[in-house]
Amino acid sequence: MAIRIITETFDPGAELNAFMAETAGAGAVATFTGLVRSDPVDPITTLTLECYPELAVSQIGAIEAEAVARFGLMRATVIHRYGTLRPGEPIVQVMTLASHRQAAFDGAQFLMDYLKTDAPFWKKEAAPGGERWVEHSAGDDRAKARWR
Amino acid sequence: MAIRIITETFDPGAELNAFMAETAGAGAVATFTGLVRSDPVDPITTLTLECYPELAVSQIGAIEAEAVARFGLMRATVIHRYGTLRPGEPIVQVMTLASHRQAAFDGAQFLMDYLKTDAPFWKKEAAPGGERWVEHSAGDDRAKARWR
Amino acid sequence: MKILYFAWLRERLDRGEEEVSPPSDVKTVADLIGWLRAGDPVADLAMQRPEIIRAAIDAKIVPHSALIAGARIVALFPPMTGG
Amino acid sequence: MKILYFAWLRERLDRGEEEVSPPSDVKTVADLIGWLRAGDPVADLAMQRPEIIRAAIDAKIVPHSALIAGARIVALFPPMTGG
Numbered sequence: 001m002a003i004r005i006i007t008e009t010f011d012p013g014a015e016l017n018a019f020m021a022e023t024a025g026a027g028a029v030a031t032f033t034g035l036v037r038s039d040p041v042d043p044i045t046t047l048t049l050e051c052y053p054e055l056a057v058s059q060i061g062a063i064e065a066e067a068v069a070r071f072g073l074m075r076a077t078v079i080h081r082y083g084t085l086r087p088g089e090p091i092v093q094v095m096t097l098a099s100h101r102q103a104a105f106d107g108a109q110f111l112m113d114y115l116k117t118d119a120p121f122w123k124k125e126a127a128p129g130g131e132r133w134v135e136h137s138a139g140d141d142r143a144k145a146r147w148r
Numbered sequence: 149m150a151i152r153i154i155t156e157t158f159d160p161g162a163e164l165n166a167f168m169a170e171t172a173g174a175g176a177v178a179t180f181t182g183l184v185r186s187d188p189v190d191p192i193t194t195l196t197l198e199c200y201p202e203l204a205v206s207q208i209g210a211i212e213a214e215a216v217a218r219f220g221l222m223r224a225t226v227i228h229r230y231g232t233l234r235p236g237e238p239i240v241q242v243m244t245l246a247s248h249r250q251a252a253f254d255g256a257q258f259l260m261d262y263l264k265t266d267a268p269f270w271k272k273e274a275a276p277g278g279e280r281w282v283e284h285s286a287g288d289d290r291a292k293a294r295w296r
Numbered sequence: 297m298k299i300l301y302f303a304w305l306r307e308r309l310d311r312g313e314e315e316v317s318p319p320s321d322v323k324t325v326a327d328l329i330g331w332l333r334a335g336d337p338v339a340d341l342a343m344q345r346p347e348i349i350r351a352a353i354d355a356k357i358v359p360h361s362a363l364i365a366g367a368r369i370v371a372l373f374p375p376m377t378g379g
Numbered sequence: 380m381k382i383l384y385f386a387w388l389r390e391r392l393d394r395g396e397e398e399v400s401p402p403s404d405v406k407t408v409a410d411l412i413g414w415l416r417a418g419d420p421v422a423d424l425a426m427q428r429p430e431i432i433r434a435a436i437d438a439k440i441v442p443h444s445a446l447i448a449g450a451r452i453v454a455l456f457p458p459m460t461g462g
Binding site for chain 1 (some may be wrong): 300302303304306352355356357369373374375376377378379
């Protein structure tokens with residue numbers, strides 16, 4: 001298990017390769033990479049993530065431990081950035097290692113669903129017309145609820 | 149959409165980065181990487197995949213087109229190897245790009261479930277005790293059936 | 297006791313943290329939010345919907361019913377939007 | 380007409396392909412499998428459970444009821460184990 005809460009950017013492919021360097025006989029790796037999205041019709045200039053790092057480490061640590069136990073993962077890594085990011089930059093990456101593909105996929109989806117609602121980050125979009133805080137999504141609450 | 153049926157190995161991280169180089173405003177990338185598994189208790193020495201390449205291209209092309217249409221993916225890539233592989237080597241990688249994470253995850257799972265049952269590859273394991281063809285899995289049929 | 301504020305709550309209050317010494321009848325997070333609002337019209341407006349404010353005590357998420365006795369750091373923030 | 384065999388079917392028959400000229404009453408894939416089995420004890424044994432044999436005509440998967448008229452390449456193989 002590993003958690004990295006960072007401000008600098010990261011290299012998604014290099015992270016995947018580093019994660020896979022120790023596969024220990026396991027056969028399935030699921031990766032999710034979240035990028036700063038920008039609607040061509042309504043573009044943003046930057047996305048700023050505010051973070052409470054101490055709480056992020058404890059919350060993500062708990063989420064990872066639950067994912068590992070629940071899906072029998074052999075390993076899981078979460079990388080999450082904060083600070084000011086531009087469109088196309090990676091925000092988050094989760095990687096899971098399991099013997100079989102369903103466990104790897106389920107673990108990665110579980111981690112993402114919980115990060116969306118339970119990890120102490122707050123997103124603010126800056127666009128030519130001004131700034132706005134991204135609102136908490138009811139859809140994200142529903143996505144998390146399916147794991148109960 | 150892209151399909152690569154190859155015998156040489158590939159670099160999972162470099163493939164992910166190449167896939168993400170053109171994200172065109174989309175925010176979610178799901179990746180699945182399948183590696184040659186080896187049980188420490190009952191190890192294999194090699195895994196040989198036999199392939200019917202012409203049929204693989206037409207079958208995987210049809211599966212990709214269905215995934216793109218069904219989940220609204222912006223892009224999908226499937227890389228599948230054949231030939232003789234050693235434990236830990238990558239066999240397969242699927243990557244999906246979408247605006248939102250659920251579509252990316254669903255598209256990648258759909259592709260993997262269909263590859264398992266509908267792509268013309270046949271696996272043979274070699275172990276110290278001899279060789280055996282991997283049997284078609286009823287679990288894989290059930291995994292595919294959930295998408296109907 | 298230190299209080300941390302995040303995101304739009306921090307912006308509306310125009311401060312990211314402050315030291316406070318609530319009286320002894322302020323026992324829970326809910327009491328603390330009420331006491332902060334009572335003492336400051338800006339805080340009163342910023343937390344006018346206390347049910348959407350989340351709380352953590354010493355880097356652990358807690359409900360509004362949690363006791364604040366012994367807490368070193370109480371964090372108050374809007375719903376999270378990570379991932 | 381060329382026939383391709385894959386995986387354990389190829390191994391049991393000890394050949395990956397062959398040219399055949401079935402008579403005109405061999406109309407479907409099922410007929411073709413029956414005709415191949417009738418002409419060769421090794422093929423008869425290898426395809427003794429025809430229901431598990433999959434077929435493709437000119438690189439397109441087809442059911443056993445598919446007509447083989449006009450086919451250039453018919454492939455016969457066990458259930459696939461890709462991914």
